[in-house]
Amino acid sequence: MEEIIATILFADLMNSTELAKNLSLVEYDEMLVDFQTTMFEVVSHHLAHYDYKGFGIDSEWSIVGDELRLFLYSGRVRFDIRSALLISTKIKLAWLMSAFNQKVLAEGRLVSRIGVGINCGKVIKDERPWRGRMGQAHPNVEGYAINLTKRIEAASREGNVYQIMVGASLYKRCQQNNHINVSFSEPRSLTFKGLGQKIPVYEVVSFINFEILSSLPDYFREGLLEKMEYTVSEAMPEPWVLIILLREYISILASGRDENLETKAIELAHQAAEMLQQKPVIYNMLGWLYTHGKRVQNLEMAFHYFDQSLNLDPKNEAALLHRARILDRMGQVDLARHAYEELLFQNRGHAEALRKVEQYGTGYG
Amino acid sequence: MLLAQQSAPGLFIDVGVIVFLFATLIVGFLLRRRTKDKIKELESRAANLEANQADILENLDDKISRLKEIINTLVMKLNDSSKKINAILETNETIRAEIDRKVKPLKASLDDTAAKFGSTHDSMRKRIQQSSNELERMAQDITAFADEIQRMRDFIRERTIDLEL
Structure with missing residues (x-):
């Protein structure tokens, strides 16, 4: 026993x-x-x-x-x-x-x-x-x-x-x-x-x-994306399928398999944002698409969506991190440092935030 | 009268026959004389030949004698050479036996070495084959490893995205 x-x-x-x-x-x-x-x-x-x-x-x-x-x-x-x-x-x-x-x-x-x-x-x-x-x-x-x-x-x-x-x-x-x-x-x-x-x-x-x-049996995965797309395009879509589908679109885009999905992914994310009550994750996905998209890249839009996410969930680490990164890329050093410091306030051990703040020379710790 | 009684063509034939008879006599005389001269010349040559034959026979005997001496000398030399060759052959046989005696272990050793070389060669060939197989297997492992690394990279990328959404 x-x-x-x-x-x-x-x-x-x-x-x-x-x-x-x-x-x-x-x-x-x-x-x-x-x-x-x-x-x-x-x-x-x-x-x-x-x-x-x-x-x-x-x-x-x-x-x-x-x-x-x-x-x-x-x-x-x-x-x-x-x-x-x-x-x-x-x-x-x-x-x-x-x-x-x-x-x-x-x-x-x-x-x-x-x-x-x-x-x-x-x-x-x-x-x-x-x-x-x-x-x-x-x-x-x-x-x-x-x-x-x-x-x-x-x-x-x-x-x-x-x-x-x-x-x-x-x-x-x-x-x-x-x-x-x-x-x-x-x-x-x-x-x-x-x-x-x-x-x-x-x-x-x-x-x-x-x-x-990716961990489903192979024969389940065959034609699965099309079936999911069909499911969410129906009059009564299952809301959780939207999140899984969006995440899959992001995987496809991140691996460079199909850049044409960018617009489709953004449209789907907007649909999900309307349907789901849990919006921060959808805003984060929209922010990710505008940050990493090749055709739709728009850092201002990305910043806007991460900001939206933080308005609903101020402790959202993912949104804090992306916002800090965007400010850093935009050359807004003071704001970026402040954003990373905010992230450290939520998670004192965040490796990237610690490294960045040290780079900015604040000696945060 | 007789002549006068005769016709002209008959006269000419008689004269011709007389001339012919005289000419035949003359030619006969000349041939006989010439034959005699030839016989005399032949007799003279025969006498010369007899004299020359004696000389030749005498010279031939000398030459044969000299030749015999030369042949005898040669036979003696040949005997000497034969003895020497036999001696050399005997010496060679001794040397060959000695060489054989000395070479035998060397040959055995060489045979052994050859066998060993053959065995080593086989072993080397097997090892090379094994190495080749091993290299092939390693190449496959490296490819699989590269695939695994790629999968790990993909996994890390996706995992990072998961946590940054």
Whole structure:
């Protein structure tokens, strides 16, 4: 028996009971097969891609009906959290692009969505004798954090962006480190049946990670960009897809694969800025496009968008950094130094800011 | 009268026959004389030849004698040479045996060296082949490494962008 920190993920089909009512038994089963296959392909590929051993060593997972359960306990909590966020986004994306949902989308109906709950906490890892007798000799995890995560997942129906809900424990860990670019909504205090007290939950409102697409199985990636573009051009686009698509456009532009995307990316970013409540990340993307674009480069516009981002989120490190860089490029030394000093105020260990301030000769430290 | 009685053509024929007979007699006489002279000359030559033959035979005997002496001398010299050659051959045989005796270990050593060289050559060839394979493998590794570095560079670039948005 061992006490460990596990990152727990529950995901299931939203409104599956309603779907079961409206579909014939065979149609419902076909949908379930599509869902389960999609979950299996994405999760198994992800775990293999990131060197999880499975079999209760550092992870375990299962699919039962319309529910996916995943427990990650590699000993690197930050890595597990990042993996859980990646898997959440990837299963949502893969399900949206599945044959079932593409058919629904083509008919102009509401697509079937996946709700996700993630949390991390202490659990007991142990081998149960009865499991061994069932031929499942590997250890598994049990604990209150698992029950809590299941409740958090149930709250995902109330979300309106990613519909990925996280508990306070995971939220705090993400806030403590700046290696995962994830933003959360304001906390919602929810009373869960059987828990007897209000529990804060947070919805993921932006998750920037280039690996969402690059770590998908190859056959999922085939034609994925076109499908995503089609999805966001529909009357009821999924807002979180806009962020993933924009991030992919930026990857393509940064690698120099297609410069023609610049205008398209800016148009999409404006569309996203109108739709999403979490605007700083979109303004940062617009700022990035105007800073690094070859055809649309405009430092004044870039500065404007980073400034907009800072108006909404004054502690936004990315916007502070880009603003300082632009001022430096413009030759506004005093303003640039001031901007870097502002960044150091937020993050005293920021390497680039420290180096720049030292160059300017202030001896900041 | 007789002559006068005879016709003119008959006279001419008689005269012609008489002239012919005289001419034949004269020619016969001359031929006989000439034949006699020839016989005399031949007899004289035969006598000379006999005298010369005796001289020639006498000279020939001398020459043969001298030739015999020369041949004898040559035979003696040949015998000497033969002895010398035999002696040389015997010496050569000794030398050859000695050379053989001395060369034998050298030859064995050379054979051994040749075998060793052959073996070394094979080994070298194998090593060169191995080195060639190793180089090829290293080239592949370097290419893979370059690809890996490129992937890492891409990863770092993308990761940086992630954190700067």
